[in-house]
Amino acid sequence: MESTDFVLRGKKLSLISQLREQGISDENVLHAFEVVERHRFIENTIFWDKAYVNCPVPISCGQTMSQPITVAFQSQLLKIQKNDKVLEIGTGSGFQASILSAMGANVYSVERQIELFRKTRTLLTTELHIRNLSLFFGDGFKGLPDEAPFDKIIVTCGAPDVPTSLLTQLKVGGIIVIPVGDGVQDMKRITKVSDFEYQQESFGEFKFVPMLSSMVKGNKGSF
Numbered sequence: 379m380e381s382t383d384f385v386l387r388g389k390k391l392s393l394i395s396q397l398r399e400q401g402i403s404d405e406n407v408l409h410a411f412e413v414v415e416r417h418r419f420i421e422n423t424i425f426w427d428k429a430y431v432n433c434p435v436p437i438s439c440g441q442t443m444s445q446p447i448t449v450a451f452q453s454q455l456l457k458i459q460k461n462d463k464v465l466e467i468g469t470g471s472g473f474q475a476s477i478l479s480a481m482g483a484n485v486y487s488v489e490r491q492i493e494l495f496r497k498t499r500t501l502l503t504t505e506l507h508i509r510n511l512s513l514f515f516g517d518g519f520k521g522l523p524d525e526a527p528f529d530k531i532i533v534t535c536g537a538p539d540v541p542t543s544l545l546t547q548l549k550v551g552g553i554i555v556i557p558v559g560d561g562v563q564d565m566k567r568i569t570k571v572s573d574f575e576y577q578q579e580s581f582g583e584f585k586f587v588p589m590l591s592s593m594v595k596g597n598k599g600s601f
């Protein structure tokens with residue numbers, strides 16, 4: 379092993395032990411954090427030292443790659459089974475989508491900003507060759523009716539409420555994990571018990587960039 383690989387591996391394992399200490403016990407989630415290299419998702423080199431630190435990192439278009447504990451926590455709440463069909467709203471850097479793919483899910487991810495969509499598509503498909511992943515440019519409030527139904531849905535931006543369209547696109551027995559609220563969000567896990575019945579649990583406060591409905595088709599510049 380090269381010495382640089384050795385240092386990188388040490389940092390990664392230290393982050394994984396922090397995730398364990400903070401309550402992540404799903405071995406599939408922890409294994410995905412070993413496999414997926416977070417530094418590859420950070421475009422701006424000034425933030426490279428934050429790749430294996432438990433903090434959020436700015437990405438293009440004024441957006442944020444969530445803190446590792448948030449990514450791990452949402453992934454754990456989803457109770458991912460191999461080959462689950464998962465819809466993600468808010469592709470952003472593609473890190474969360476890559477974690478879910480490494481966990482064995484078939485991921486369908488939607489992003490509303492064309493610039494981010496294009497950059498991340500190039501990274502995930504051409505450079506990283508992430509498996510079982512389809513990326514879409516669109517408005518996550520609408521979900522992906524043509525690809526529905528999904529076993530699981532994850533929203534990685536702060537939603538004003540739970541969009542009915544997303545609940546409709548969930549299979550019976552399926553789970554949606556969604557941070558709901560303005561400014562600060564309450565992490566909710568909703569299980570679709572039947573076509574008309576849902577069970578809701580709350581998992582505390584988180585802070586996400588907002589879920590916005592209009593699509594951004596122009597290049598607004600980075601950072």
Ligand code: SAH
Pocket residue numbers: 441442443444467468469470471472473474475488489490491494516517518519534535587588589590591592
């Ligand atoms: N999962 C991402 C998190 C990025 S931040 C990651 O791992 O990096 C949240 C993302 O949600 C941003 O890229 C933002 O542009 C996107 N977003 C906000 N509202 C959206 C909507 N209505 N539809 C799709 N994406 C949306």
